[in-house]
Amino acid sequence: MFKRTLIAASLTVAALASAQAMAVTGGGASLPAALYKGSANSILPANFSYAVTGSGIGKSAFLTNNAAQFSTTGTVHFAASDSILSATELSTYNTNFGGSYGPLIQLPSVATSVAIPxxxxxxxxxxxxxxxxxxxxxxxxxxxxxxxxxxxxxxxxxxxxxxxxxxxxxxxxxxxxxxxxxxxxxxxxxxxxxxxxxxxxxxxxxxxxxxxxxxxxxxxxxxxxxxxxxxxxxxxxxxxxxxxxxxPTSANVNTALASAPLPTNPALPAQWSPVVANPASGYAMAAYTNFIFGQCYKDAAVAADVKAFLTQHYSTPGNAVATAAHGFIPVPTNWKNAVTANFITNTTGNNLNINNASVCNAVGRPL
The missing domain is CATH 3.40.190.10 (Periplasmic binding protein-like II)
Structure with a gap:
């Protein structure tokens, strides 16, 4: 009896440890999936899950907080998408969840090409x-x-x-x-x-x-x-x-995206995913694939994990080696610095940073 009880207790502890180890739930785009999770040099932390569903489902799961679309339960903490959040998507989210979850954040993750095999x-x-x-x-x-x-x-x-x-x-x-x-x-x-x-x-x-x-x-x-x-x-x-x-080499993608200006209104998510549909020079189909996070999380541990990942990714060199190994291109340094100043350290004073006390008081993505 004691042995069975001990085994049961051990299994319970293991299950709890496993649940805690995978505390940050996300998914979406398949284009950068191997960079994010599943490879020896993937960049998402061990306690971040990543369901490869495609950008459309990734956005939907995050915007509606529907973890079932990632074949799991609980809160969706982030998504990845090569598809830019539309004005309708942003408006619907703000109407349905902005008041209870707080603002969302859309950030360029890495630069990419669409190659033609x-x-x-x-x-x-x-x-x-x-x-x-x-x-x-x-x-x-x-x-x-x-x-x-x-x-x-x-x-x-x-x-x-x-x-x-x-x-x-x-x-x-x-x-x-x-x-x-x-x-x-x-x-x-x-x-x-x-x-x-x-x-x-x-x-x-x-x-x-x-x-x-x-x-x-x-x-x-x-x-x-x-x-x-x-x-x-x-x-x-x-x-x-x-x-x-x-x-579609890295140099030619960089050339195509070089004209993209930094956001003039950092509070607008759309400005953080610049579009160069038909560049004057460089490779024709160049763009950024994006992360979508919440600004506010009721789980302080999740907020800390998200902030730690963003701090690493937008540092220099950050994840540059792994990014290049997967055929992508790091975000330019001036964009990295802008992300850090607005969403991590709040040195801009715009109060856009993760779990900002004045913005996220009593609101946030659910536990």
């Missing part, structure tokens, strides 16, 4: 203009010969994201700026491609996660897709296409 026999130097990319991904051109002005009759097979995806939003934002009659800005490919909801060619293939794209492209000759830089060699033209003559 391809497999075409006899072609290892594919270079497409943005207009040609529009033609291929919209279905306006159905063979590689039509697309490139050759006699090649190989069908173009597009591998697209079948779920709500921030990667799709980044892609479609650029295509919309170049060919607005063929693409709208949307997180869902079938809605981004116009007319929205129209039938796709029968040989096109939808995959759920960014990790599946390159594999599906490589499976069939004539395929082309779009994916984040983690998992493909974005520096190799034999693997991913140049767009307008430019390879």
């Amino acid at each position: 391809y497999k075409k026999a006899g072609n290892t130097t594919l270079n497409l203009t943005s207009a040609q990319l529009c033609d291929a991904l919209s279905g306006a051109k159905t063979t590689w010969g039509q697309l490139l002005g050759t006699a090649d009759t190989t069908a173009i097979r597009v591998v697209y994201r079948s779920t709500s995806s921030g990667t799709t939003e980044i892609l479609s934002r650029h295509l919309n700026s170049v060919c607005p009659t063929k693409f709208a800005v949307n997180t869902t490919f079938t809605n981004a491609r116009l007319p929205a909801g129209s039938a796709l060619p029968s040989n096109w293939v939808g995959v759920a996660n960014t990790a599946d794209v390159a594999t599906a492209v490589n499976a069939v000759d004539g395929s082309i897709g779009y994916v984040g830089p983690d998992g493909v060699n974005a520096a190799s033209n034999a693997v991913v296409a140049r767009i307008n003559g430019v390879q």
